[in-house]
Amino acid sequence: xxxDKSWKAVATEMQVIxxxxxxxxxxxxxxxxxxxINDAYFGHYEVDGFERNTQSxxxxxxxxxxxxxxxxxxxxxxxxxxxxxxxxxADTLIAMLFEDAEKLDPPDMAWTDLAEILQKEFSEAAEMxxxxxxxxxxxxFRKAYARYYxxxxxxxxxxxxxxxxxxxxxxxxxxxTKTMILNKESKPAVVASINELSDLLSKTAVDLTKRQGxxxxxxxxxxxxxxxxREGFEAILIVGAIIAYLxxxxxxxxxxxxxxGSFIGILASIVMALILICLTRFxxxxxxxxxxVEGVTMFIAVAVLFYTSNxxxxxxxxxxxxxxxxxxxxxxxxxxxxxxxxxxCFLAVFREGAEVxxxxxxxFSGSDAxxxxxxxxxxxxxxxxxxxxxxxxxxxxxxKLPLKPFFMATSILMFxxxxxxxxxxxxxxxxxxxxxxxxVEGVPTISLLxxxxxxQSLIAQGIxxxxxxxxxxxxxxxxxxxxxxxxxxK
Numbered sequence: 001x002x003x004d005k006s007w008k009a010v011a012t013e014m015q016v017i018x019x020x021x022x023x024x025x026x027x028x029x030x031x032x033x034x035x036x037i038n039d040a041y042f043g044h045y046e047v048d049g050f051e052r053n054t055q056s057x058x059x060x061x062x063x064x065x066x067x068x069x070x071x072x073x074x075x076x077x078x079x080x081x082x083x084x085x086x087x088x089x090a091d092t093l094i095a096m097l098f099e100d101a102e103k104l105d106p107p108d109m110a111w112t113d114l115a116e117i118l119q120k121e122f123s124e125a126a127e128m129x130x131x132x133x134x135x136x137x138x139x140x141f142r143k144a145y146a147r148y149y150x151x152x153x154x155x156x157x158x159x160x161x162x163x164x165x166x167x168x169x170x171x172x173x174x175x176x177t178k179t180m181i182l183n184k185e186s187k188p189a190v191v192a193s194i195n196e197l198s199d200l201l202s203k204t205a206v207d208l209t210k211r212q213g214x215x216x217x218x219x220x221x222x223x224x225x226x227x228x229x230r231e232g233f234e235a236i237l238i239v240g241a242i243i244a245y246l247x248x249x250x251x252x253x254x255x256x257x258x259x260x261g262s263f264i265g266i267l268a269s270i271v272m273a274l275i276l277i278c279l280t281r282f283x284x285x286x287x288x289x290x291x292x293v294e295g296v297t298m299f300i301a302v303a304v305l306f307y308t309s310n311x312x313x314x315x316x317x318x319x320x321x322x323x324x325x326x327x328x329x330x331x332x333x334x335x336x337x338x339x340x341x342x343x344x345c346f347l348a349v350f351r352e353g354a355e356v357x358x359x360x361x362x363x364f365s366g367s368d369a370x371x372x373x374x375x376x377x378x379x380x381x382x383x384x385x386x387x388x389x390x391x392x393x394x395x396x397x398x399x400k401l402p403l404k405p406f407f408m409a410t411s412i413l414m415f416x417x418x419x420x421x422x423x424x425x426x427x428x429x430x431x432x433x434x435x436x437x438x439x440v441e442g443v444p445t446i447s448l449l450x451x452x453x454x455x456q457s458l459i460a461q462g463i464x465x466x467x468x469x470x471x472x473x474x475x476x477x478x479x480x481x482x483x484x485x486x487x488x489x490k
Contacts, residue, residue: 006101006105007100007101008098008101008105010044010050011097011100013044014044014050014097015094017037017040017043018036018037018040018093019090021036021037021039021040021077021090022087022090024036025077025083026083033086034077037070037077045070045097050097050100050104052359052361053104053363054100055227057103057223057363058104060230060447061445061447064447064452066096066097067430067431068445069089069092069093069096070093071430071437073086074433074436075436075437075438078436110205110209111157111205111206111209112205112209114148114149114154115201115204118145118148119198119202121148122141122144122194122197122198123198124140125138125141125144125194126190126191126195129194130187130191134184138182141177141178141194142178145174149174149201154205157208158208161215162208170197170200170204173193173197177190177193177196220376220379221378221382222379223363224360224375224376224379224380224383225380225382225383225386227356227359227363227383228384229387231352231359233387234348234352235353236387236390238344238414239262239348239391240390240391240395241394241413242258242341242344243394243395244394244395244397245341246341247395254338257341257342258345261342261344261345261349262345262348264346265346265347265353266349268350268353269352269354269356270353270357272350272354273353273357273361302422302464306414306415306471363376364376415468418464419450419461419464419465419468420449421450422461422464423450423451423457423458423460423461426452426454426456426460427457430452430454430456430457437455437456438455439453439454440455440458
């Protein structure tokens with residue numbers, strides 16, 4: 001988005017496209033309407049950074065809900081729903097976009113500026129009353145209050161940020177002053193009351209600016225923290241668990257491959273982020289390509305994580321690990337398994353890295369205008385410290401836990417990641433318009449667990465759970481059979 005364009009302007013551009021899409025649909029061109037909705041999503045919501053700013057400054061769940069609403073509009077068009085139903089879904093989407101734009105855009109006017117206007121209006125009303133123009137003074141006073149306080153967001157923000165007591169104090173003083181004017185009380189008393197209200201509103205504007213400035217600064221800290229914490233948590237869990245696994249199993253000599261895989265993942269993330277940024281600047285719709293890359297990466301991660309978790313679980317018992325060490329590979333992990341572990345670390349970092357860079361690009365861009373760059377940096381620092389703590393906790397837990405519980409916990413964690421990645425991968429393909437989703441009412445959007453209200457993602461996750469359970473049961477049966485064969489041979 002260009003520096004001189006507001007998010008409301010971007011939302012307005014999307015509204016025009018969405019209305020155009022509905023017009024095409026209503027005229028019988030459903031395919032044309034569908035493509036125009038994609039134009040709004042990829043050409044503005046993705047490329048203009050609306051989605052990334054929504055995720056970083058409002059919340060990932062909100063961005064997920066907006067994406068689902070885009071899918072609802074497209075799904076209604078694909079299914080040939082009545083015009084009224086399509087219009088309803090389109091209007092819901094437009095309302096969500098404008099609601100988010102209002103949160104992303106800075107206020108049109110500072111509270112102190114509003115207070116200055118009120119002070120001027122009240123001063124004129126006081127002069128009118130002092131000169132004996134009571135009939136003109138009352139509407140002047142009343143309309144100024146209603147326009148710049150009572151019917152504006154000024155009053156709502158005072159009540160929310162400073163409390164109902166401050167708002168009640170202002171309202172009571174206004175009511176008292178208006179009554180004095182209507183009762184034609186003495187000029188000095190009325191003028192003094194008007195000035196008292198004017199001073200109270202000026203003080204309130206200053207207090208509100210300070211309070212919301214601090215609130216905005218800390219809100220930015222929290223938003224910045226959550227970006228890195230949310231996106232980095234999965235990567236740290238996977239990488240930390242693998243490192244702890246290698247240390248506990250006496251394979252520290254293979255840690256270099258894991259570190260290399262993670263480092264290459266960071267480099268690949270930076271390259272991918274730069275490519276997507278360049279594509280956006282040159283006017284290409286990089287949003288669709290990003291969704292495809294993320295979706296494909298997720299499904300590669302699913303395959304690797306499934307293999308890795310099964311392999312680690314097979315070594316869960318102390319006897320199995322002892323037998324493993326006595327084999328031909330002695331105390332080292334075989335090359336194929338080592339490659340899988342390193343590649344898992346690469347995917348864990350790469351999958352999140354590019355998105356993190358793009359999110360922070362959006363945050364720093366928005367912080368330049370609001371002066372909260374320090375808040376973004378503080379949030380990043382706190383998130384890094386928390387992730388280091390998580391990493392250390394995983395390593396420490398791995399050292400203290402017995403072999404079998406540790407390996408089982410690590411494998412279960414990876415199985416959970418498999419299910420989450422399956423749902424997330426399907427969602428990325430839905431966003432990229434590769435899959436036309438069938439929406440399931442009543443299912444919430446929980447992006448952290450890869451849960452979306454799409455029949456395709458839910459079915460895919462059900463299949464993934466079935467495959468995981470089947471593999472666990474099969475592994476258990478084979479283990480029992482192998483132990484029985486060993487016992488009978490003795």
